[in-house]
Amino acid sequence: MTIDTCPDRLRVDAHDLELIRICRHHNPHGVFGWHRIGEASDDPYLAVVRTRQIGAEKVVLRMDGVGEIEMVNTGDDIFVAGLENADPHAYRLEVTWPGGFTTDLADAYNFLPTLGxxxxxxxxxxxxxxxxxxxxxxxxxxxxxxxxxxxxxxxxxxxxxxxxxxxxxxxxxxxxxxxxxxxxxxxxxxxxxxxxxxxxxxxxxxxxxxxxxxxADPMARRAETPPATGSIVCESSFTWSDDEWMDTRRTTDWQKKPMSVYEVHLGSWNLGEDYRDLAKDLVDYVKEMGYTHVEFMPVAEHPFGGSWGYQVSGYYAPSSRWGTPDGLRYLIDQFHRNGIGVLVDWVPAHFPKDDWALARFDGPALYEHPDWRRGEQTDWGTYVFDFGRREVKNFLVANALYWCEEFHVDGLRVDAVASMLYLDYSKKDGEWLPNQYGGREHLEAVQFLQEMNATVHRTFPGVLTVAEESTSWPGVTAPTDHNGLGFSMKWNMGWMNDTLSYFKEDPINRSWHHGEITFSMVYAYSEKFILPISHDEVVHGKGSLWTRMPGDAWNKAAGVRSLFGYMWAHPGKQLLFQGQEFAQKQEWGESRSLDWGDKEGWEGEYHRGVTELVKKLNAVYAATPALYTLDDKPEGFSWVKCDDAQGNVLAFIRHGSDGDKLLCVCNFGGMTHKGYNLGMPEAGTWELVLNTDAKEFEGAGNELAETVSTITYPWDNQDHSISIDIPAMSVQWYLKQA
CATH class of the missing domain: 2.60.40.10 (Immunoglobulins)
Structure with missing residues (x-):
């Protein structure tokens, strides 16, 4: 058969050919590949094989049981071969390219769909x-x-x-x-x-x-390293070795366990290290510091490093900046083998407008809501997901499951939840659409969050979901069957704002701001909280914790130490962003390593002292059930002293589920209090287990009694009292002895 003798029945139909040429054919498999063409009166062919091989000089059809047939180029590099047998047979294509190079191919258009x-x-x-x-x-x-x-x-x-x-x-x-x-x-x-x-x-x-x-492929599991934007075919060969951790996790209630989280930006913790480097250096460091968990800022692929990962282009692809997906698996596996949980930040609220990614994916709005008043966050220059569309909701819920299944993550910290819950979030009148009842609540986003939380908790018992939610939306951590959003925990943004506002004041002024440091206990049990001092608090001109503290270097260090002593004793889990554990001086920047040299300079002892304090806080915290077993229960806390604004003194008792008690005493003022009386609810002896002013933390090292006992001396409406010294700018923990 030649081009001149090729029957029209074997050629591509003119209409199909035009659609093929302009890449608008919905069923190219109906054109190319093997096809039965039935009985014919004017030629012997009962079947045809068609293939398009752009630039090929010759194509030979090799068919099982038939032999070799040289195919005819009918134009547009479409090669055809007529078959006298109507039965399908396995076949391959031998393609000769310019220069005589030959390839042996199976035909892409001779396979059934891979989706059922x-x-x-x-x-x-x-x-x-x-x-x-x-x-x-x-x-x-x-x-x-x-x-x-x-x-x-x-x-x-x-x-x-x-x-x-x-x-x-x-x-x-x-x-x-x-x-x-x-x-x-x-x-x-x-x-x-x-x-x-x-x-x-x-x-x-x-x-x-x-x-x-x-x-780029929205479901790609690997992407090119930015600024390149292609997707990469990925196949994992990783073998997990964290069975013991995973088995234990299924039955772990973290609300009743110690939970101290170290938040990390993988690219800047130590610039230049990839996932596998971090699997040694970061894991060893987090373990040495005594944290129970690490939280990664978003690891999903993102085009702009300055977004810190919060504008995601590849929801299923770990960022190639730091290695391969299996490299990330190895990092998480190493954390688990060392008894440390891994949370990752997850960003379902919005995505960037880059034209090669999700934005206007197939022409009109697809992943984003079509009305700009719901489909855009103008402050961030991003699109907002259409949470009411089934397929979009499926894309996101499956993505949450993907990170739990494929990367064994122990929790998802959901970013910018408030922007999802309110239709008028950061918008002016006329820039938002009310819901069907005329309200500002984003009902479809609420339903999505409920479905995501319920599905994750059902599928992966022991995995946490944590909300970054900055408003007073009710029931963020209430179960979905009680009409809550269903999160495991919520960042306590109110505590963070009030506490940092208080600590930036000069001690002489703090008496006028006493309510800021006590107000958190008014709502401490309205949700299950994590106390965060996150990356957001040490960027954009806010300064670091170090620069926020008033006074000279000694007072700055004392301020950071007293903040941490108070924070670790306050109800709720705690989270600290990288660099704050040694009181880094500068604001954080994603393009440079942490300022590890701060511990080597002339003020280095103060920074080393803060590091040693954080180690000690984590160790004592993990060993003291009073500090975590009743974190979300009012009976886990009682005030001892909350009204001494003039003295800048706070004192409270944390209670454990097994009856143990820890007294936390804070002096946030610049004056030491000698023989300070505290009314106590019961008689007993208390042992000093932590003092932020101790010499080992580069404090003043004032001598304090190792144990103090109550006396029967009424004070503050209590029948018993103790008298203690409280050094300036310090926090002490006392554990009640049996």
Whole structure:
């Protein structure tokens, strides 16, 4: 058969050919590949094989049981071969390229879809909890009588597209080589391409009525290192060794356990280290410091490093800035093997407008809400997810599960929850749309958060979800079956703001701000709280903790130490951002390492002293059930002294579920109080277990009694009292003896 003798029945139909040329064919698999063409009266052909090989000089069809047939180029680099047998047979294509180079290929258009009917049904319903297993790119192998076929399947949700093709380094980025098929009304486009391997770089060429958009894969599990924007075919070969941790986690109630969190930006903790470097250095450091958990600022891929990861372009791809996905798995595995939990920041509130990522993915708004009054956060220059769309909600819920399943994370700290809950968040009149009842509550976002929390907790018992929520929205940590949002814990932003506001005041002025330091106990049990001093408090001109403290270097160090002594004793878990554990002088910057040299300068002893205090705080905290077992219960706390504004003194008792008690005494003033009387609720002896003013922490080292006992001397409406010395700018912990 030659081009002149090739029957029209074997050629591509003119209408199909035009759609192929402009990359707008919904079913290229119906054109290319093997097809039965039935009985014919004017020629002997009962089946046809068609393939498009851009730039090929010759294509030979090698078919099992048939032999070799040289295919005819009918134009547009479309090669065809007629078959006299209507039965399907396995086949391969031998393609000769200019210069005589030959490749042996299986045909991409001779494979069934890699998504089944149930997958498509669940995607349409917005309930596919393992979405990453069917969308995106996946290395696959098929058995064949013509030899095993290795390749990669690609699937993407683009319901508004007129045509979609895979482009990559394996096809010259030519969008006419591998057009994808549309799987009905699901909006999913799919193809399996033999010969593509792990590590290949690709995108989707998405054709809309008026443009072609080359897009990174929303479900890519690896991405190129920015500023490059391609997706990378990824396959994990990692073997986990954290079974003991994972088994224990399933039955752990962290609300009743010590929880001290070290927040980390992986790129700047020690600039230049990747996931595997950090698996040694960071793990050793966090363990030495005594933290129970580490929290990573967002590790999902993001185009702009200055966003710190809070503007995500690849929700399923760990950032390539610091290594491979398996490198991140190794880092988390090492934390688990050392008994340390791992939380990651997760950003479902909004995403950037980069035209190669999620924004206007297939033409009109898809992942974002179509009305700008709901679909944009103008302050941040980002789009807001359309939480009411089933497929979008599925994308996000599955993403939460993905990090728990594939990376064994122990918690998700959900960023910017307040921006999700309120339709008028940071907006002026006329810039937002009320809900169906005329209110400002974002009902679809509420439903999404409830579904995400309930699904994560059902699927992964022991995994925490933590809300960064800066308002008084009720029931953030209430169960979803009680109409709460269902988070495990919430950042206590009110405590953070009031506390830092108080500590920046000169001690001589603090008596006028006493209410700021006591107010947190008014609402301490309204939610299950974490006390955060996060990255947000040491950037954008706010200064570091060190620079916020009044006075000279000694007083600054004493101020930081007394803040930490108070913080670790206050009800709630605690979180401290990297660098604050040694009172870094400068604000944090994502483009440089922490200022480890602060501990080596002429004031270095003060910074080393803060480090030693944090170690001691974590150690005593973990060994003292009174400080954590009743964190969310009013019976876990009682005031001893809260009204001495003039003396800048606070004193309270923390109570444990097993009856143990710890007395915390704080003097935030510049004057030492000698023989200070405290009324006590019962008789007993108390042992000093921590003193932030001790010489080992570079404090003044004033001599304090190691034990103090109550006397029967009424004070402050109590029958018993103790008399103690309280050094200036210091905190002491006393443990009640049995």
């Amino acid at each position: 009917d149930m997958d498509l049904y669940l995607i349409g319903e917005g309930r596919h909890e393992h979405l990453w297993e069917v969308l995106g790119s996946h290395v696959r192998r098929y058995d064949s009588t013509m030899g095993d076929v290795d390749g990669v399947s690609f699937a993407v949700w683009a319901p508004n597209a007129k045509g979609v093709a895979v482009i990559g380094d394996f096809n010259g980025w030519n969008c006419t080589q591998h057009p994808m098929r549309s799987l009905g009304s699901s909006g999913v486009w799919e193809i399996f391409i033999p010969g593509v391997k792990k590590g290949a770089t690709y995108k989707y060429a998405i054709h809309t009525p008026d443009a072609r958009r080359d897009k």
